[in-house]
Amino acid sequence: xxxxxxxxxxxxxxxxxxxxxxxxxxxxxxxxxxxxxxxxxxxxxxxxxxxxxxxxxxxxxxxxxxxxxxxxxxxxxxxxxxxxxxxxxxxxxxxxxxxxxxxxxxxxxxxxxxxxxxxxxxxxxxxxxxxxxxxxxxxxxxxxxxxxxxxxxxxxxxxxxxxxxxxxxxxxxxxxxxxxxxxxxxxxxxxxxxxx
Numbered sequence: 001x002x003x004x005x006x007x008x009x010x011x012x013x014x015x016x017x018x019x020x021x022x023x024x025x026x027x028x029x030x031x032x033x034x035x036x037x038x039x040x041x042x043x044x045x046x047x048x049x050x051x052x053x054x055x056x057x058x059x060x061x062x063x064x065x066x067x068x069x070x071x072x073x074x075x076x077x078x079x080x081x082x083x084x085x086x087x088x089x090x091x092x093x094x095x096x097x098x099x100x101x102x103x104x105x106x107x108x109x110x111x112x113x114x115x116x117x118x119x120x121x122x123x124x125x126x127x128x129x130x131x132x133x134x135x136x137x138x139x140x141x142x143x144x145x146x147x148x149x150x151x152x153x154x155x156x157x158x159x160x161x162x163x164x165x166x167x168x169x170x171x172x173x174x175x176x177x178x179x180x181x182x183x184x185x186x187x188x189x190x191x192x193x194x195x196x
Contacts, residue, residue, distance in 0.1 A: 004068040005031035005055050007158050009076060010086060011104075012043045016076035018137035019103070019130065019162070024053035026161040031055040033063035060089060070097035072155045074128070079104040087114065096122035099151045103128045111146065124151040132164065140164035 005028075009020050012034040020043070023030045030053065034040045037058040044056040057063035064071065071094065075086050083102055090100065100123060102111060111127035118125045126147035130137060143163045145152055 002055070002066075003029060005029045005066050006068060007031075007072045007074065007155065008033070008063060008067045009074040010034070010063070011076040012039050013076070014134050015103075015130065015137050016074075017043055018134055019074070019076060019141070020054065021047065021050055022138055022140075022162045023158060024050040026158075027053075028158045028161065029053050029055065031057055031063055031066040033057045033060060061093060064090070064093040069095060070099060070154055071095075072099040072101060072126075072151075072158075074101045074103050076103045076130075079106045079110070083110075084114070087118075091121070091123070094123055097124070099124045099126060099147075099154060101126040101128050101147075101155070103130050115147070124148055126151055126155070128159075136164065 007023060007028060008031040009016055009023070010033050012020070012032060016032075020030055020032050024047065032040060032043060032054060034043070040056045040058065044051055044054055047054055055066045057066055064073075067073065073090065073094075075083055077083060077086060083104060083106065087100055094100075100114075100118065102114065102125070106127060108127070111125075115125045115127070124147065126145055128146070129144040130141045131144070132141040136142065141163060143159050145155075145159070
C-alpha cells in the first residue's frame with residue numbers, strides 16, 4: 001500500500017497550488033484534489049522534483065482515502081457558499097476526529113458558524129488565515145489558526161514547517177473559532193511577517 005499523505009488540500013488555484021508545493025518541499029506528503037481532474041494532473045506534472053511527495057486524486061473519495069487519519073483537509077477555494085458546499089460533500093466521507101481547515105479569506109462570522117455546525121458531528125474545524133499572497137504561500141506565509149488545541153496539535157508540525165518565522169514564532173494558534181480568520185477586524189498576529 002502506498003504511503004498515506006500527512007495532510008490534504010482542495011483547490012489548486014494560485015494560493016492552493018503554492019501552499020501545496022510549500023508543504024511538499026518542506027517534507028510532508030500531501031494529497032491534492034481539484035474539481036477539475038485535468039487541473040490536478042497538470043499540477044502534479046508541473047511539480048517537478050516535488051511530484052513524488054504529492055498524491056493527485058481524481059475523485060473526492062480517493063482524496064479522503066489518501067490521507068492519514070485523523071485527516072486534516074485544507075480547503076483553499078473561493079470564500080462563501082462554495083466552502084459550505086465543499087464541507088457538505090466531504091462530511092459523509094470523513095470519520096471522527098477528522099479536521100476541516102478553511103484557509104480561504106472567510107469572514108470570521110462564517111468561520112464561527114462552521115465551527116458550530118461541525119461541533120457535535122465528531123469532526124473538528126479550523127479557520128486558518130494565510131497571509132502573504134502567492135509568494136507567501138510558496139515560501140513562508142503568516143499562518144493564524146483558530147480552532148481547538150487538539151486539532152491544532154495534529155497540524156502544528158506541518159504548519160510550522162511552512163510558515164514564515166518571526167523570532168521564535170512560525171505559526172500561531174490564536175484561540176477557538178473565528179480567531180485565525182483572515183477577515184477578522186483585528187488580530188493579535190497583525191505584525192507577523194510573510195515570506196521567509
